[in-house]
């Protein structure tokens with residue numbers, strides 16, 4: 001089986017080396033904050049914090065109608081908490097997310113124990129469901145809001161050691177929890193998932209689960225089993241879900257996916273031989289899986305919002321939106337087809 005990594009284009013490597021020293025300094029600074037409690041607290045005091053209420057992020061709408069993630073300086077948030085009758089030192093429970101290019105640390109905090117509407121009024125925003133926030137925010141803010149929720153969720157679910165049953169305590173950055181009774185260290189966890197777009201050279205295979213919105217088809221996905229390589233997961237999932245045997249694999253990219261909980265999505269293109277394309281769907285997992293032509297995929301990509309079909313009409317197919325790595329795989333497949341086969 002082939003596994004080839006894409007080589008970065010020269011333009012990207014040039015940009016990389018230009019910003020490299022700043023990037024290296026920033027990564028080392030973040031790492032220091034995870035290891036040095038005092039440095040992390042100092043960074044928090046001069047940093048910014050964004051908020052969640054029971055894991056729903058706070059968003060603010062600008063006068064131009066654009067949704068943004070409000071970033072609150074430490075002192076402002078301390079003041080807000082004091083006004084709402086809470087000890088301002090609660091800000092110190094914030095979890096480190098990242099650092100801006102100016103080395104300004106960014107944290108997040110869940111204020112679920114406060115009255116939601118009172119916080120919204122104080123901060124001039126609204127707490128919204130993560131899915132809505134993720135789909136509404138632009139650029140860098142969507143992955144930030146997903147990362148924040150994933151970390152806060154992990155802390156909320158790991159307050160006790162699974163070996164001793166005793167409470168665990170977190171470090172200042174929130175990058176780990178420790179059980180002091182036995183020294184066990186817990187780190188935030190993600191589940192590795194392989195997502196693959198299978199092609200037979202001319203068509204690609206998309207599938208839908210019964211829980212997907214009407215008409216939506218996506219690439220095949222599945223969780224890695226313990227001890228498997230990514231290639232083994234990919235071959236097994238394709239065999240299990242659609243009864244096909246993969247002959248080659250090419251890496252495309254990866255993505256943290258917060259729904260329903262943290263998955264680490266690894267995206268690959270895969271091919272089956274043109275003589276081995278008979279789909280045998282596992283209906284326990286999938287409602288439907290079928291081959292699509294380039295024309296059908298082009299039409300699906302043109303739909304920006306889910307089509308509104310009358311109930312009795314067969315649904316027009318559409319594919320996941322651009323922030324989902326499934327979309328990237330599908331677009332890359334179309335580009336490859338256009339480059340190699342279109343018009344032939």
Ligand SMILES: NC(=O)C1=CN([C@@H]2O[C@H](COP(=O)(O)OP(=O)(O)OC[C@H]3O[C@@H](n4cnc5c(N)ncnc54)[C@H](OP(=O)(O)O)[C@@H]3O)[C@@H](O)[C@H]2O)C=CC1
Pocket residue numbers: 191193195218219220221222223255257259260261263265285320324325326327
């Ligand atoms: N970003 C993107 O573009 C896309 C992301 N995805 C994501 O990929 C993930 C996996 O896809 P899916 O097809 O559902 O996976 P699978 O085909 O592996 O099927 C899911 C089932 O696997 C079992 N399972 C095994 N390990 C785990 C685990 N660590 N966590 C949860 N369930 C597990 C569960 O079964 P049981 O309940 O019986 O135990 C679950 O119902 C989903 O979270 C989905 O949101 C999917 C498509 C596109």
Ligand SMILES: [Mg+2]
Pocket residue numbers: 220221222241285
């Ligand atoms: Mg699956």
